[in-house]
Amino acid sequence: MSKWLGPRSATGILLIAVALIALPFVAALGGQAWVRIVNFAILYIFLALGLNIVVGFAGLLDLGYIAFYAVGAYAYALLASPHFGLHWPFWAILPIGALIACFFGVLLGSPTLKLRGDYLAIVTLGFGEIVRIFLNNLNAPINVTNGPQGITLIDPVAIGEFRFSGTSQILGISLSGPQKYYFLLVALAIFVIIINLRLQHSRIGRAWQAIREDEIAAKAVGINTRNIKLLAFAMGASFGGIAGGIFSAMQGFVSPESFSLIESIMILAMVVLGGMGHIPGVILGAVLLTILPEVLRYGVGPLQVAVFGKMLIDPESLRMLIFGLALVLVMRFKPAGLWPSPERKRELQGDA
Amino acid sequence: MAEVLLEACAVAKHFGGVKALRDVSLTIRKGEIYGLIGPNGAGKTTFFNCMTGLYVPDGGGFTFAGATLRADEPHRAAESGIARTFQNIRLFANMTALENVMVGRHVRTSAGVIGAMLQNAATRAEEMAIRQRAIELLHYVRIEDRADDLAMNLSYGDQRRLEIARALATEPTLLCLDEPAAGMNATETAELRELIDGIRRDGTTVLLIEHDVKLVMGLCDRVAVLDYGALVIEDIPAVVQKDQRVIEAYLGA
Numbered sequence: 001m002s003k004w005l006g007p008r009s010a011t012g013i014l015l016i017a018v019a020l021i022a023l024p025f026v027a028a029l030g031g032q033a034w035v036r037i038v039n040f041a042i043l044y045i046f047l048a049l050g051l052n053i054v055v056g057f058a059g060l061l062d063l064g065y066i067a068f069y070a071v072g073a074y075a076y077a078l079l080a081s082p083h084f085g086l087h088w089p090f091w092a093i094l095p096i097g098a099l100i101a102c103f104f105g106v107l108l109g110s111p112t113l114k115l116r117g118d119y120l121a122i123v124t125l126g127f128g129e130i131v132r133i134f135l136n137n138l139n140a141p142i143n144v145t146n147g148p149q150g151i152t153l154i155d156p157v158a159i160g161e162f163r164f165s166g167t168s169q170i171l172g173i174s175l176s177g178p179q180k181y182y183f184l185l186v187a188l189a190i191f192v193i194i195i196n197l198r199l200q201h202s203r204i205g206r207a208w209q210a211i212r213e214d215e216i217a218a219k220a221v222g223i224n225t226r227n228i229k230l231l232a233f234a235m236g237a238s239f240g241g242i243a244g245g246i247f248s249a250m251q252g253f254v255s256p257e258s259f260s261l262i263e264s265i266m267i268l269a270m271v272v273l274g275g276m277g278h279i280p281g282v283i284l285g286a287v288l289l290t291i292l293p294e295v296l297r298y299g300v301g302p303l304q305v306a307v308f309g310k311m312l313i314d315p316e317s318l319r320m321l322i323f324g325l326a327l328v329l330v331m332r333f334k335p336a337g338l339w340p341s342p343e344r345k346r347e348l349q350g351d352a
Numbered sequence: 353m354a355e356v357l358l359e360a361c362a363v364a365k366h367f368g369g370v371k372a373l374r375d376v377s378l379t380i381r382k383g384e385i386y387g388l389i390g391p392n393g394a395g396k397t398t399f400f401n402c403m404t405g406l407y408v409p410d411g412g413g414f415t416f417a418g419a420t421l422r423a424d425e426p427h428r429a430a431e432s433g434i435a436r437t438f439q440n441i442r443l444f445a446n447m448t449a450l451e452n453v454m455v456g457r458h459v460r461t462s463a464g465v466i467g468a469m470l471q472n473a474a475t476r477a478e479e480m481a482i483r484q485r486a487i488e489l490l491h492y493v494r495i496e497d498r499a500d501d502l503a504m505n506l507s508y509g510d511q512r513r514l515e516i517a518r519a520l521a522t523e524p525t526l527l528c529l530d531e532p533a534a535g536m537n538a539t540e541t542a543e544l545r546e547l548i549d550g551i552r553r554d555g556t557t558v559l560l561i562e563h564d565v566k567l568v569m570g571l572c573d574r575v576a577v578l579d580y581g582a583l584v585i586e587d588i589p590a591v592v593q594k595d596q597r598v599i600e601a602y603l604g605a
Contacts, residue, residue, distance in 0.1 A: 198469055199469070202463060203457075206454055206458070209444065210447070210458075216426075216442060217438065220429075220442075221430055221455055221456050221518060222458060222459025223427055223455070231465060
C-alpha cells in the first residue's frame with residue numbers, strides 16, 4: 001500500500017484532482033458546448049471500460065455492445081418520463097437499468113458461449129442491430145418505445161430537490177447543468193475505474209485473462225469457462241446499462257438512431273486504439289476519440305476559412321477520413337495500442 | 353496392494369471411422385507413477401483427453417477416488433482432483449509465470465465479483481494465500497526467479513516446469529503429464545525425472561505419457577502399452593520390456 005501513499009503519488013493525485021475540478025470551468029470558457037463534449041468523453045470512458053471487461057480482459061470480441069447502452073437508456077427513459085407517466089428517482093432506476101442490461105448480457109452470452117473470434121463478432125453485431133430495430137419498431141401494436149420518434153422530456157438527474165439541469169448556485173459559485181453533470185460523471189467514472197482495477201487483479205480477472213489466453217488450458221485447470229464468460233458479458237453489459245441511464249438523463253431525449261452499429265465500432269475502436277486490457281490506455285482511447293472529432297469540427301472549419309477564405313472540405317467528411325487514417329497508422333506503428341499494458345508492450349517487442 | 357485411485361472401464365472413442373480407443377481398461381493405484389506408452393497415434397493423448405473431460409468417450413467410463421467421473425465438463429476433472437499438462441505446452445502466454453500458477457488456484461478458491469469489488473478482509477486474505485502458494489510452487493519447480501516474466505518468454509524447459517507448477521496448484525490427487533520430456537536434452541530429462549519422483553514422494557499419484565522409453569522404464573512403477581487404440585499389456589516395467597507384442601508394436605515387426 002505504501003506506493004499509493006508515497007509523497008510523489010500523493011502530489012500526482014492532488015494535481016489530477018485539481019485538474020479534474022478545474023476542467024469544467026476551463027471548458028466553459030469555450031462555451032457550454034465544450035463542457036458537454038467533456039461530459040461525453042467521460043461517458044465514453046465509462047462505456048469503453050465496460051467493453052474492456054469483455055474484449056480486453058476476457059478476449060470476447062463484442063460488436064454489439066451499444067445494445068446494452070441502449071437498453072439502459074430506454075430503461076431510464078421509460079421509467080422517468082411522461083411517456084408512461086412514470087417518474088421514478090434516478091438512483092432507483094440506475095440499478096434497475098444495470099440489472100436489465102445485465103440480463104440482456106446473459107441473454108446474448110448464453111447462446112454464443114461456444115463461439116470465438118469472428119463468429120462471435122458476427123453474432124454480437126446482429127444482436128446489436130436486433131435491439132436497435134426492436135426499439136425502432138416497438139411502437140405498435142402497443143406503444144412501448146415510441147418508435148423512431150424516440151422518447152422526449154426525460155427527467156434530469158435529481159437528488160432530492162437538487163436538480164442537475166439548469167444553473168444553480170453552490171457555495172457562491174454558479175454551476176451550469178452540464179457542469180453539474182460533469183461532477184456526477186467524474187464521480188461515477190472514478191467508481192468504475194476502481195471496480196475495473198480491482199476486477200483485473202482478482203481471481204475472476206485472472207480467470208478472464210486465462211480464457212483469453214487459452215480456453216482449453218483454462219478448462220483444464222478447473223475454470224468453469226461457461227460461467228466465467230457469462231460473468232464477463234453480464235459485467236460489461238451492466239456498465240453499459242448504467243452509462244445508458246446517465247445518457248438518457250443528461251440528454252433528456254433518446255431515439256434508436258443514437259444506438260447504431262457505428263457507435264459499437266467507435267467504442268471498440270477506443271478500447272483497441274488505447275490499448276486492449278490496459279485501463280489507462282482505454283481511458284486515453286475514449287478521450288481521444290471523443291474530443292478529436294469535436295476539435296476537427298470547431299477547428300478545421302474556421303481554419304479553412306481563415307487560410308483559404310472559404311470552406312473547401314466539410315469537416316464532417318474529413319472526420320471519417322482522418323479517423324480511418326489514424327486507425328491505420330496506429331495499427332501499423334503501435335499495434336498494441338497507444339498506451340499498452342507493460343506486458344503487451346514487451347510481448348510485441350519480443351516478436352519483432 | 354495399494355488402493356485403486358482411477359479405474360478406466362472399457363473406454364472407447366472414435367473419430368468418424370477411426371477407432372482411437374478400443375475398450376481400454378486400466379487401473380491406477382494410489383501413490384504410484386503409472387506410465388502410458390505406445391507408438392505415435394496409439395491413442396495415448398486421446399485417452400488423456402477422455403479422462404480430463406476434453407472429449408466425451410463413446411463408451412465406457414472412469415471411476416476416480418471411488419466416484420464416477422463426470423466427463424461432460426472439463427473443469428469438473430480438475431475439481432475432483434485430476435490435473436494435467438499438455439503435449440504441446442499450453443500456458444497463458446501473456447500472463448506472468450506467477451499469474452499462471454495463481455490461475456491454477458482458481459478451482460480451490462472462491463472469491464467472486466462482489467468480493468473483488470469490495471476487497472473485503474476475506475477476499476484480501478484469500479488473494480494473499482493464492483499468491484503465497486503460487487510462489488511456493490514456483491520454488492518447488494525451481495523457477496522462482498522467473499516469477500515476473502511472461503510465460504511466453506520462459507525457456508522451453510522452464511515452460512514445462514511452469515505447466516507442472518500450474519497443474520500442482522489445483523491440488524491434484526492425480527497428476528497427468530503428457531510427454532513432459534519431449535524435446536528435452538539429457539540434463540533436463542534427468543532434472544525432470546527428479547521432479548516427478550519428488551511429486552510422487554509428496555503424495556501425488558502420477559500418470560505419465562512418454563516417448564522416452566528409458567525414462568518410463570526407470571521411473572514408473574507400472575506401465576501400460578497402447579497400440580492402435582487397444583491396450584496391449586499393463587504390468588511392471590521389467591515384464592513389459594520383454595513382452596513380444598510390445599516389441600512388435602514398437603518395431604513394427
